[in-house]
Amino acid sequence: MDNSGIYVGLDIGTTSIKVIVAEYVKGQMNVIGVGREPSDGVNRGVIVDIDKASIAIKRAVESAERKANIQIHDVVAGIPANLLRIEPVRGMIAISDSSREIGNQDVVEVSNAASVHNLPPEQEVVDVLPDEFIVDGFDGIKDPRGMVGVRLEMNGGLITGPKTIIHNLKSAIRQAGLGLVDVVVSPLALGRTILNDGEQDFGTITLDLGAGQSTAAVIHDHHLKYTFVEQEGGQFVTKDISVVLNTSLDNAEQIKQQYGYAVADQASSDAFPVNVVGQNEPVAVTEKYLSEIIEARMEQILTNIKNN
Ligand SMILES: Nc1ncnc2c1ncn2[C@@H]1O[C@H](COP(=O)(O)OP(=O)(O)OP(=O)(O)O)[C@@H](O)[C@H]1O
Ligand SMILES: [Mg+2]
Structure with a gap:
């Protein structure tokens, strides 16, 4: 192809x-x-x-x-x-003409057969991920195209999500x-x-630390086995900084990226100026103090992921 x-x-x-x-x-x-x-x-x-x-x-x-x-x-x-579900499925189709080689269309059909499933009305199929194909009982086949047989089966994972x-x-x-x-x-x-x-x-396990969510995914045997989404991310770190230091979200985002560490022990006691709401003069904050705010939220996010 x-x-x-x-x-x-x-x-x-x-x-x-x-x-x-x-x-x-x-x-x-x-x-x-x-x-x-x-x-x-x-x-x-x-x-x-x-x-x-x-x-x-x-x-x-x-x-x-x-x-x-x-x-x-x-x-x-x-x-x-978010809210995606992965469940094991199995599909089977009969190949009417046993002298014909299995082709793309048969693979599509067996995968459709596997995704015919009793779904709750608010869910829909996102993807079908084949684990293996079985041709006339011979299992462990990665790609059945070009083979001949009368029965084609597929084992795999069905991914569904909210409509x-x-x-x-x-x-x-x-x-x-x-x-x-x-x-x-x-x-x-x-x-x-x-x-x-x-x-x-x-x-x-891969971790995607996003802004609004942090996603952990378990990949094994070349397949996605499990995902967990923690509904917190970098945006929450920024919000914490803004609240604790009494500064705007834009300022908080900027100082986080410029002076912040996720592990407070790595930060120095050097100070930098922060524009505080309601004060004319900037206030001095140490990198260490800023990093303690960051560390607290990151620890919470990562502990939650670990426990799940
Ligand atoms: N240098 C940096 N230091 C600390 N945090 C950073 C840095 N660069 C980006 N971020 C943070 O990473 C987050 C953005 O990451 P990303 O682009 O992966 O998120 P997103 O894809 O928009 O959000 P999501 O995946 O949660 O929907 C923001 O919260 C931002 O503050
Ligand atoms: Mg993202």
Whole structure:
């Protein structure tokens, strides 16, 4: 199968929207442009205002278009792990003509058969991830295409998610004037990108520390086995700083990035000026004090993830 061409990935985050444009040639993905713009209409990773989100998506896509010097029509979007469910499924189809080789269509059909499931009305299928195929009882087959047989089975994982979240994602992308060619589960895409083959095989936990949420995902045997979303992230660290130091959110964000450490022991006792609400003169705050505020929230987030 020839997959060459341009691929555009879209990641809609709570604080920023990222777009990556890549060209796939001769088996290699080359990034040719990226765009990143502030997000809008997104709360804790979920689109809550379709109009605002679509405008923000458009801005990020336009920025990537300028960098890559191409026109973007279609995107592959990441879907956050919020409320996604993964459950094992099994599908089976009969191949009517046993002399014919199993092809793409049969794989699609067996995967559809596996996803026919008693779903609650508010859930819908996001993806079916095959673990193995079984042709006439021979199991452990990764790709059955080109084989012959009378019975094709598939074992895999069914990923389902709340209809509302998926609907809002699709609507915002459509309203931004884009076509949605595929939806991928974000932690799975992340795992495939940052983990090497051994790490994906042996078993690894990835952590995506976002702004509005922090996601842990267990990847084992090259499959996404489990995800846990802690509904807190960097935005909460910024809010804590703003409340404790009595400074604006913008200031808090800036000093967090410039002077903050996640581990207070690493911070120095050097002081920096902070503009405090209701005072004319800036107040001196040490890096250590700032980092203690950050550490408290980070410890809470990471402990919660660990306990789950
Ligand atoms: N240098 C830095 N030091 C500390 N925090 C940072 C730094 N750079 C970014 N952040 C924080 O990371 C968060 C943004 O991360 P990211 O872009 O992954 O989130 P997002 O995708 O918009 O949100 P989410 O995935 O939760 O929907 C913000 O809270 C920001 O303050
Ligand atoms: Mg994110």
